Amino acid sequence: MHTDGFAKWTQRFEDERERRDADGDPDWGRGATLHPALSASIQRFQIGEDGDGANLVAKADQAGDADYTRAVRLFVAEEQNHARLLARLLAAGGVPTLTGHWSDTVFVRLRRLMGLRMELLVLMIAEVVALRYYRALRDGADDPLTSDVAGRILADEQRHVPFHCERLHTSLAELPRPIRRPVMFLWRVLLLVVCLVVAVDHGSALRRLGIGRLRFVADVMASADAVVSAVLAPRPDAWSSAR
Helix, strand or coil: CCHHHHHHHHHHHHHHHHHHHHHCCCCHHHCCCCCHHHHHHHHHHHHHHCCCCHHHHHHHHHHCCHHHHHHHHHHHHHHHHHHHHHHHHHHHCCCCCCCCCHHHHHHHHHHCCCCHHHHHHHHHHHHHHHHHHHHHHHHHCCCHHHHHHHHHHHHHHHHHHHHHHHHHHHHHCCCCHHHHHHHHHHHHHHHHHHHHHHHHHCHHHHHHCCCCHHHHHHHHHHHHHHHHHHHHCCCHHHCCCCC
């Protein structure tokens, strides 16, 4: 079950937690100037980052790998920290958080449909889309606090994707070889559908960040190649982030 690999991931998550604690939070006191299109977009991503991760942790427990379960708990804690950072960013701009959004509800229901493999496949879609979104937010926002928060979250997401790739590689290896590529083809199709929905739903924010809808979709789909290769490859840790 790649036990050594997941013990390594646990160490990476713990090292990052220590570094984060040492560095401290952004300077919230400087405030944030958020265009309405950006604040509405950030509100929706904030909901997506929020959650206790109980369902994912329970499925990780059932997988029977203690190192993987510890790493998953640390991953969930980082996602919860992202939600906290985005909530503080919104507050610094005088914007409230939302209590719910249809896109988050759909994602949660999809993730809970089946076992750990399905949960991770759906979760990976959100992570790959988030990579491009937070990069656009970091580079395109004309507000220093927003760029700071987006950069911190992006750095975490760039570690999350290879972590999930490694577990998905293990999971897909349990399937008959002829089924593995079709599974990832269907994953790529679902990624495209989700990406188109995000591009439409966040179109005005993406334009403010200097990236059009079609460019956003094209970039996300291009980055998916590395993910599919890592999930199917003999060495999933060879994943390289398309930044």
